Amino acid sequence: MKHIVKILTMIMAITALWAGLLQVSMIPRSHTWLLPIYFVVSLGCYGLLMVGVGLMNFPTCPQEALLLQKDIVEAKEYLMQRGVNVSTI
Amino acid sequence: MDEQHQKDKDKYSIIVPTYNERLNIGLIVYLLFKHLRDVDFEIIVVDDGSPDGTQDVVKQLQKVYGEDRILLRARPRKLGLGTAYIHGMKHASGNFVVIMDADLSHHPKYLPSFIRKQKETGADIVTGTRYVKGGGVHGWTLMRKLTSRGANVLAQTLLWPGVSDLTGSFRLYRKSALEDIISRCVTKGYVFQMEMIVRASRKGYHIEEVPITFVDRVYGSSKLGGSEIVQYLKGVVYLLVTT
Numbered sequence: 471m472k473h474i475v476k477i478l479t480m481i482m483a484i485t486a487l488w489a490g491l492l493q494v495s496m497i498p499r500s501h502t503w504l505l506p507i508y509f510v511v512s513l514g515c516y517g518l519l520m521v522g523v524g525l526m527n528f529p530t531c532p533q534e535a536l537l538l539q540k541d542i543v544e545a546k547e548y549l550m551q552r553g554v555n556v557s558t559i
Numbered sequence: 560m561d562e563q564h565q566k567d568k569d570k571y572s573i574i575v576p577t578y579n580e581r582l583n584i585g586l587i588v589y590l591l592f593k594h595l596r597d598v599d600f601e602i603i604v605v606d607d608g609s610p611d612g613t614q615d616v617v618k619q620l621q622k623v624y625g626e627d628r629i630l631l632r633a634r635p636r637k638l639g640l641g642t643a644y645i646h647g648m649k650h651a652s653g654n655f656v657v658i659m660d661a662d663l664s665h666h667p668k669y670l671p672s673f674i675r676k677q678k679e680t681g682a683d684i685v686t687g688t689r690y691v692k693g694g695g696v697h698g699w700t701l702m703r704k705l706t707s708r709g710a711n712v713l714a715q716t717l718l719w720p721g722v723s724d725l726t727g728s729f730r731l732y733r734k735s736a737l738e739d740i741i742s743r744c745v746t747k748g749y750v751f752q753m754e755m756i757v758r759a760s761r762k763g764y765h766i767e768e769v770p771i772t773f774v775d776r777v778y779g780s781s782k783l784g785g786s787e788i789v790q791y792l793k794g795v796v797y798l799l800v801t802t
Contacts, residue, residue: 517716554585
């Protein structure tokens with residue numbers, strides 16, 4: 471099944487649930503009408519939170535740059551001895 | 560006994576698309592041979608008519624390492640990444656294919672962990688991820704990290720891809736899997752990398768991840784402008800609707 475179909479089905483299910491809540495009126499009407507807005511806003515907040523948390527925990531590897539420079543030196547030496555062009559000009 | 564025999568016969572074809580990588584190609588080849596000593600592999604360099612003499616360097620490398628280990632399969636001009644992989648695969652004699660960048664942002668030292676992961680899990684695809692513990696990036700500004708993280712959260716929410724790093728291009732594929740997926744992909748650029756992994760996920764291929772570190776290109780810097788962001792958003796919507 472295509473992914474978009476899955477998502478639309480989910481949205482339809484949630485909408486049906488919302489319509490059901492409107493009918494039943496266990497919760498005061500005014501609140502029920504606003505539920506979709508609450509849902510979208512919390513989804514947005516969750517997204518922003520995930521971005522923020524991810525940004526704080528973004529893994530970095532400064533030592534890898536140093537290791538890479540070492541590798542480059544080692545490789546250049548080896549290749550130069552064997553007649554491979556390692557110049558950058 | 561049969562399984563061991565089968566494992567011993569795994570061969571890895573490493574496809575490296577190049578354009579003006581005269582220095583980097585030598586470094587990559589050296590590092591590949593250094594880190595894959597006990598592995599049966601071949602390197603397929605798909606050079607798109609580099610004017611800087613990349614192909615001459617490849618020929619010199621062939622003299623050092625052997626023409627059976629380094630294959631030069633050049634093309635006349637820049638023809639795109641997807642077709643570079645397809646072109647490389649035509650000449651690949653391995654049952655596994657590795658794709659990686661030639662600019663040293665992908666370090667060959669991680670390949671043993673890709674291979675190990677594949678053997679342990681029997682996965683069809685092993686993809687490198689920069690976003691988990693043990694992985695990481697270097698040389699990224701805060702802005703770039705923010706854009707990357709935002710793009711990732713968006714894609715995860717909309718696409719449920721099953722991998723943490725969608726735009727990464729350091730991957731090991733079972734050759735049959737790569738052939739199957741690549742025939743269905745139509746996008747270009749890094750959206751192409753996303754399309755490949757999302758389509759693979761939809762088709763039910765077994766995908767595993769290993770952490771990798773990504774040191775940004777030593778010379779010059781990648782630009783991430785407005786047009787890239789628009790292209791990315793279009794790509795996500797396209798994938799949302801067509802996969």
